[in-house]
Amino acid sequence: MTVHSFQEHFDEKMDKDQAIEAKDWMPDDYRKTLIRQIAQHAHSEIVGMLPEGNWITRAPNLRRKAILLAKVQDEAGHGLYLYSAAESLGISRDDMMEQLHSGKQKYSSIFNYPTISWADMGAVGWLVDGAAIMNQVPLCRTSYGPYARAMVRICKEESFHQRQGYEIMLTLANGTEVQKKMAQDSLNRWWWPSLMMFGPPDADSPHTEQSMRWRIKRFTNDELRQRFVDVTVEQARILGLTIPDKDLKWNEATGHYDFGTPDWNEFYNILKGNGPCNKERLDTRRKAWEEGQWVREAALAYSDKRRQRKEKKAA
Amino acid sequence: MSQKADSKREWPLWEVFIRSKAGLDHKHAGSLHAADADMAIENARDVYTRRMEGISIWVVESKYIHASDPGDAEILYEPANDKIYRHPTFYNLPDELTHM
Ligand SMILES: [Fe+2]
Ligand SMILES: [Fe+2]
Numbered sequence: 401m402t403v404h405s406f407q408e409h410f411d412e413k414m415d416k417d418q419a420i421e422a423k424d425w426m427p428d429d430y431r432k433t434l435i436r437q438i439a440q441h442a443h444s445e446i447v448g449m450l451p452e453g454n455w456i457t458r459a460p461n462l463r464r465k466a467i468l469l470a471k472v473q474d475e476a477g478h479g480l481y482l483y484s485a486a487e488s489l490g491i492s493r494d495d496m497m498e499q500l501h502s503g504k505q506k507y508s509s510i511f512n513y514p515t516i517s518w519a520d521m522g523a524v525g526w527l528v529d530g531a532a533i534m535n536q537v538p539l540c541r542t543s544y545g546p547y548a549r550a551m552v553r554i555c556k557e558e559s560f561h562q563r564q565g566y567e568i569m570l571t572l573a574n575g576t577e578v579q580k581k582m583a584q585d586s587l588n589r590w591w592w593p594s595l596m597m598f599g600p601p602d603a604d605s606p607h608t609e610q611s612m613r614w615r616i617k618r619f620t621n622d623e624l625r626q627r628f629v630d631v632t633v634e635q636a637r638i639l640g641l642t643i644p645d646k647d648l649k650w651n652e653a654t655g656h657y658d659f660g661t662p663d664w665n666e667f668y669n670i671l672k673g674n675g676p677c678n679k680e681r682l683d684t685r686r687k688a689w690e691e692g693q694w695v696r697e698a699a700l701a702y703s704d705k706r707r708q709r710k711e712k713k714a715a
Numbered sequence: 716m717s718q719k720a721d722s723k724r725e726w727p728l729w730e731v732f733i734r735s736k737a738g739l740d741h742k743h744a745g746s747l748h749a750a751d752a753d754m755a756i757e758n759a760r761d762v763y764t765r766r767m768e769g770i771s772i773w774v775v776e777s778k779y780i781h782a783s784d785p786g787d788a789e790i791l792y793e794p795a796n797d798k799i800y801r802h803p804t805f806y807n808l809p810d811e812l813t814h815m
């Protein structure tokens with residue numbers, strides 16, 4: 401087959417909604433874009449453990465502590481599923497680690513905000529995991545098989561994340577005046593960053609069209625953002641909390657909520673590395689990687705030794 | 716020198732197969748890195764069975780999996796195409812016939 405017919409074969413699969421598997425031929429750009437997207441997604445799961453890990457030892461009771469621990473452990477698992485999916489495209493795990501640490505590959509900007517109160521564990525579960533779920537559910541049908549299968553597994557596990565967060569908010573919102581204030585303050589701080597999780601407006605998102613064609617993106621940033629606002633407004637009402645947007649208003653004509661514009665300058669600034677926690681997050685990851693080096697080496701040395709001993713016995 | 720090369724060595728990749736309950740086949744669940752088979756099974760338990768998804772785990776180092784070439788699909792599977800008489804629906808039998 402010529403390159404041309406490989407391309408035709410690939411395009412036909414795209415048109416017919418068929419999956420691409422690791423050993424199938426694929427265009428270089430498709431492979432590169434997928435590696436970037438999946439690695440970024442994997443890094444987000446791993447770095448995303450840090451803002452919540454911050455509260456594990458200070459959870460208000462044993463039940464909350466066990467739940468938070470389980471959630472953070474899930475996120476580690478999500479990172480691993482996704483790293484494996486990316487590896488099937490020909491990048492090594494160590495390469496991805498290196499590129500995270502050097503800043504060449506990114507992770508979601510949301511994790512560069514600090515978690516300063518217990519209520520943030522509620523808001524993060526409710527809003528951040530909520531936004532992530534909205535982003536991720538359509539990816540269960542993405543064109544690259546290993547990525548789609550990882551997403552199915554992840555989405556199954558995510559739903560408890562959002563529910564436990566909402567439950568924290570509900571408890572605080574129905575608690576004392578101080579607790580309610582804490583919940584509102586947390587919503588105020590996490591609302592706009594959560595909206596930014598869907599990425600820049602469609603007009604400033606040049607790759608959307610190609611990604612939609614490849615089915616590695618199934619809805620545009622603005623479509624998903626709108627959907628998120630529409631479902632979250634009602635959830636805030638049940639909590640009795642106020643969404644910090646004076647432009648938020650039901651629009652009878654469109655059947656959707658109108659809402660204000662996030663501060664995109666803030667978004668791009670954090671992307672450049674200038675968010676409140678960028679440095680702390682990367683330093684923590686680098687430190688964990690460097691200080692784990694001897695463990696990785698020791699485990700290999702131990703398995704080498706055991707294999708040699710076995711071979712000697714057999715000889 | 717060899718120290719340096721060693722530190723660059725990644726833990727090998729393993730494929731994980733899980734039996735979800737007694738009586739069912741082991742099914743491919745995903746992959747992970749581990750230094751040896753024991754660690755691969757322990758990691759598989761942590762990564763793939765956090766919600767009682769399995770009662771038995773197989774791991775095999777990925778390099779030992781031999782796979783067919785997707786480019787050969789036509790040659791490999793075509794011969795089955797024209798043998799539809801292998802399917803029960805191929806046979807035209809009277810409607811009143813039951814238990815068959
Ligand atoms: Fe996750
Ligand atoms: Fe999550």
